[in-house]
Amino acid sequence: MKKHFLVTAGPTHEPLDPVRYLTNRSSGKMGYALAGAAAHEGHRVTLISGPCNLDVPDGVDYLPVETAAEMYHAVSRYIGKAQVAIFAAAVADYRPVNVPEQKIKKTGDTLTLELVKNPDILGSAREVFGFKGTLVGFAAETENVISNARGKLQRKGCDFVVANDVSRKDIGFDSSENEVTLVYAEHEVTLPKEDKYQLSLDIIEKALEV
Secondary structure (H helix, E strand, O other): OOOEEEEEEOEOOEEEEOOEEEOOOOOOHHHHHHHHHHHHOOOEEEEEEOOOOOOOOOOOEEEEOOOHHHHHHHHHHHHHHOOEEEEOOEOOOEEEOOOOOOOOOOOOOOOOOOEEEOOOHHHHOOOOOOOOOEEEEEEEEOOOHHHHHHHHHHHHOOOEEEEEEOOOOOOOOOOOEEEEEEEOOOOEEEEEEEEHHHHHHHHHHHHHHO
């Protein structure tokens, strides 16, 4: 049975001023691979993506966004149409409180920025958006990978969380390969290091088994 997948991908850009922004090292490759793999398997796919220098996979409905707030609103609008939601985007946790209309000038030796927490997109899926389908989160960790992923699983109401160690130089950010552990409530399944597209096919299969 074919399903409708919603996939988030890439980083977000949180403006500091008209020419600068806060972001992270996510390339979007994992999320785009997931969207492409699901489409290749014949599923309908809505891809909500932050800024990425990647080709949009064939056969997906593509919605570009820039900030975490924009991604939140896009997900809230489209998640109700999906049966499976995979949140692979690396969303900024915080954004500047104030964004000046003009470029910030270099005036002193230090600059203090006040940040405010962004809306929790994955954490809103169940209780705010009312999503009843299969929910898959991602946990990019540098330590205590499995325990941190399991905490995220429980807090966000996920069916499983895809955990990977981004402190490693051979996988994760900017790499075409990854090695992940699928963390469920009672067990884990480790998927060996492989191309992100092949890994995506495995994750899609696991999502359909839930």
